[in-house]
Amino acid sequence: MKIAVLSGKGGAGKTLVAVNMAAASKNAVYIDCDVEEPNGHLFFKPEGLYTQNVVVKTPELNPSKCNGCRKCIDFCRFNALAYIGEKIKVFDEVCHSCGGCILLCPQKAMLERDRVIGRIETGISHNVKVITGILNTGEASGVPIIRRMLDSISEEDTFIIDCPPGSACVVMESIKDADFCILVAESTIFGAHNLAMVYELVGLFDKPFAAVLNKYTDDDNPSELFCSKKHIPVLAKIPFDKELGELNSNAIIAVREKREYKLLFEELLAKVYQEVRP
Amino acid sequence: MGLIEAMSVVKIYKGRIEEMKIAIPVEDKAMESRVCISFGRTPFFLIYDTETNSSVFLENSAAGSQGGAGIKAAQIIVDSGANAIITPRCGENAAAVLKAANIKLYKTVNDIIADNIKAFNEGTLSLLNEIHAGFHGGHL
Incomplete structure (x- = not known):
């Protein structure tokens, strides 16, 4: 079972929910897809780390063969190539590695080279296998790293996918194969606005989903109101609790420390299982 | 450098100045139109020849690009x-791209085309120093 945890903004509690759900399950694989700023590993402190580089294919010109026909430039829909002073300039970070320019070049002047854009670290933290995607600083897209991490997962285990914030390509890639999506929202107007964005996204992808309300109090809650208007089931309410905040800011996994949180996240997991396999 | 040599350098230099073609991103195909705030997604470019005072408007086919419009x-x-x-x-x-092609980048003084051409001819334009990181409408 693959459970994706997402929210329209940063700081809503994705990592809190994802980390604690993984820690609350018997055996789980936690995958940190927030490759620009992965932080789940700070909580898990995984051991026995194994690192793999992630490479993408990028074109490189052999200038002696190029006759300036510009077929490659006209073909590239991402505009990753420019022709200046009888030379092709490749914008590596704009290239989506489709390989079209290489296939198309009548002069066979375009070569393919591997370019490292980041890495994947895998380690163990008690009952949880922790997989962390890390995008190199300055790179534009983490999609190839996310794709690589999610391609390697099987069906049997419980996979918790900690998504990047927002609703752009990297999030779509992260939820693409998920069996269930959890939308984490906090109780502010801004939180409700961002909840609406991911609500629209999971609808587009036709995913079963539910909400978890974080930093929950008895006060007016715009996110809760949104959920009731749209008939979104709320699977858990995580209280606005100073102690939880302290544990979290010290990178301590609440489930491993406090019985009440162990129960809360076990119940959340059970409900998700119930939703997916009734 | 001898006097004759120096004079010929000035002559070549002047020749280059006289041949100057300047580009400006503009909202419409008219000299009364305004400068467009966006470079990559401007609808048109004015190409103005300072020697002949002639103007040509080019359609910006990059305007609708998913990504890489600036390139x-x-x-x-x-x-x-x-x-x-x-x-x-x-x-x-x-x-x-522009720097690789030795094209000079100047900052507009306002959004009126004529004012910018005048400032260019008078040599009062300043170089564009702030290059932003791009808005990446393509959502990589």
Whole structure:
């Protein structure tokens, strides 16, 4: 079972929910897809780390063969190539590695080279296998790293996918194969606005989903109101609790420390299982 | 350097100035139109020849690009043979193309085309120093 945890903004509690759900399950694989700023590993402190580089294919010109026909430039829909002073300039970070320019070049002047854009670290933290995607600083897209991490997962285990914030390509890639999506929202107007964005996204992808309300109090809650208007089931309410905040800011996994949180996240997991396999 | 040599350098230098073609991103195909705030996604480019005072408007086929609009728009400027561009702002990828083609980047004084051409001819324009990181509408 693959459970994706997402929210329209940063700081809503994705990592809190994802980390604690993984820690609350018997055996789980936690995958940190927030490759620009992965932080789940700070909580898990995984051991026995194994690192793999992630490479993408990028074109490189052999200038002696190029006759300036510009077929490659006209073909590239991402505009990753420019022709200046009888030379092709490749914008590596704009290239989506489709390989079209290489296939198309009548002069066979375009070569393919591997370019490292980041890495994947895998380690163990008690009952949880922790997989962390890390995008190199300055790179534009983490999609190839996310794709690589999610391609390697099987069906049997419980996979918790900690998504990047927002609703752009990297999030779509992260939820693409998920069996269930959890939308984490906090109780502010801004939180409700961002909840609406991911609500629209999971609808587009036709995913079963539910909400978890974080930093929950008895006060007016715009996110809760949104959920009731749209008939979104709320699977858990995580209280606005100073102690939880302290544990979290010290990178301590609440489930491993406090019985009440162990129960809360076990119940959340059970409900998700119930939703997916009734 | 001898006097004759120095004079010929000035002559060549003057020759280059006289041949100057400048590009400006503009909202419409008219001299009364305004400067467009966006370089990569401007609808048109004005290519103005300071020697003949002639103007040509090029359609910016990059405007509707999913991504990399700045690169493609800069390619249009390179292909137009312009020696300089006057623009309110410019992204880093577009600037990389323009700089590789030795095209000078100047900052607009306001959004009125005539004022910018006048400032260019008087040599009062300042170079565009702030190159932004791009807005990346393509959502990589």
